[in-house]
Amino acid sequence: MTATRGTGLALSGINHFFGATQALDGITLRIDAAEMIALLGPSGCGKTTLLQIIAGFLQPSQGEVLLDGFRIEHIPANRRRVGMVFQNYALFPHLSVFENVAYGLKARKTPAVTVKAKVAEMLALVKMSHLAGRLPGQLSGGQQQRVALARALAIEPGIVLLDEPFSALDKNLRLDMQIEIKSLLKGYGVTSIIVTHDQEEALSMADRIVVMNRGRIEQVGTPDTLYDRPATLFVNQFIGHANFLKGTLAAPDRVILQAGAEVTLAAPSGLAVGSAVLLSLRPENITLTAPGAPGALAATVRLTLPLGAAEVIEAITTSGETMKIHRPRSPATRSISGDTPVGLVITDPTGIGLFVMPDTPTA
Numbered sequence: 001m002t003a004t005r006g007t008g009l010a011l012s013g014i015n016h017f018f019g020a021t022q023a024l025d026g027i028t029l030r031i032d033a034a035e036m037i038a039l040l041g042p043s044g045c046g047k048t049t050l051l052q053i054i055a056g057f058l059q060p061s062q063g064e065v066l067l068d069g070f071r072i073e074h075i076p077a078n079r080r081r082v083g084m085v086f087q088n089y090a091l092f093p094h095l096s097v098f099e100n101v102a103y104g105l106k107a108r109k110t111p112a113v114t115v116k117a118k119v120a121e122m123l124a125l126v127k128m129s130h131l132a133g134r135l136p137g138q139l140s141g142g143q144q145q146r147v148a149l150a151r152a153l154a155i156e157p158g159i160v161l162l163d164e165p166f167s168a169l170d171k172n173l174r175l176d177m178q179i180e181i182k183s184l185l186k187g188y189g190v191t192s193i194i195v196t197h198d199q200e201e202a203l204s205m206a207d208r209i210v211v212m213n214r215g216r217i218e219q220v221g222t223p224d225t226l227y228d229r230p231a232t233l234f235v236n237q238f239i240g241h242a243n244f245l246k247g248t249l250a251a252p253d254r255v256i257l258q259a260g261a262e263v264t265l266a267a268p269s270g271l272a273v274g275s276a277v278l279l280s281l282r283p284e285n286i287t288l289t290a291p292g293a294p295g296a297l298a299a300t301v302r303l304t305l306p307l308g309a310a311e312v313i314e315a316i317t318t319s320g321e322t323m324k325i326h327r328p329r330s331p332a333t334r335s336i337s338g339d340t341p342v343g344l345v346i347t348d349p350t351g352i353g354l355f356v357m358p359d360t361p362t363a
Contacts, residue, residue, distance in 0.1 A: 006034040006191030007068035007158030014063035023049045025215040038206035039195045046215040083152030087164040091136040098132040104155040122150035159191040233355045243323045245279040259317040280353035283326035289343040296343030
């Protein structure tokens with residue numbers, strides 16, 4: 001069984017200002033020991049500011065930061081049990097791999113014998129023992145990342161922070177390193193927070209995702225929860241791809257679409273009958289059928305994008321809405337050319353999101 005080396009983290013009422021600009025607004029969050037969390041959001045949403053407050057590089061304007069139940073917002077970064085993996089890895093170019101990993105231990109005046117043993121342990125953990133004598137400039141991007149992680153773990157932190165850790169890697173290596181780093185962090189049992197603007201990265205790595213927008217938390221949940229049951233229109237648009245159809249709530253369980261069909265589903269509480277609504281559909285929840293099929297939306301294919309094992313079909317409904325349909329490719333499927341009439345069928349009503357039209361009041 002994996003040992004739990006991580007500690008719990010609690011943020012309470014965190015506000016932060018840069019002059020008159022409020023970067024964080026009332027952030028309250030609890031993270032369990034050994035949990036892997038992703039802070040996800042667009043540029044400027046406050047996720048990096050929050051990470052810097054947890055690390056100790058910034059002191060919040062208001063609020064409390066508690067690590068394992070003890071307030072730490074007043075404690076400087078070098079005295080916190082927090083390890084950091086920076087976006088550019090921040091390795092010292094003139095120091096060897098061994099010396100880079102040993103740096104934090106030596107700064108804490110750890111005995112030389114302990115330093116040697118701990119560095120050896122960390123390099124073995126990240127499979128870099130054979131490169132201990134090399135300089136960072138002699139390593140690949142993935143190898144540099146493993147050294148940065150070993151350095152962060154060497155000080156035995158209660159929590160590890162990773163700031164956009166995969167942004168400098170190419171796509172294929174990025175996926176490999178996501179798998180490897182997740183396995184290492186979960187196997188080591190340390191609490192970890194990853195800052196990213198890449199939704200696929202957050203969905204694949206995190207136990208829970210914290211979606212941020214304009215300095216606030218929009219929703220916290222597991223990847224499945226955020227993808228299947230987004231609480232707000234922003235989360236629905238930011239996590240995964242969504243198709244939107246305009247309609248009217250004709251009854252508490254019935255929506256009439258402008259595209260010419262009806263959908264049965266329960267409306268959110270507080271949404272008045274007669275309200276203008278947006279129906280959200282994931283690309284994988286739509287299939288193609290013959291034009292004119294009963295219950296299908298009439299549409300015309302605009303183009304098809306082959307993506308190897310799958311393809312994305314873009315179609316336009318009769319009411320002018322653009323829809324993307326994702327389907328696997330096989331010998332039995334034929335690519336559809338542009339200007340082809342089709343019918344669109346909703347295959348999974350439970351995966352539909354229903355939101356009030358922006359600027360439409362609720363009851």
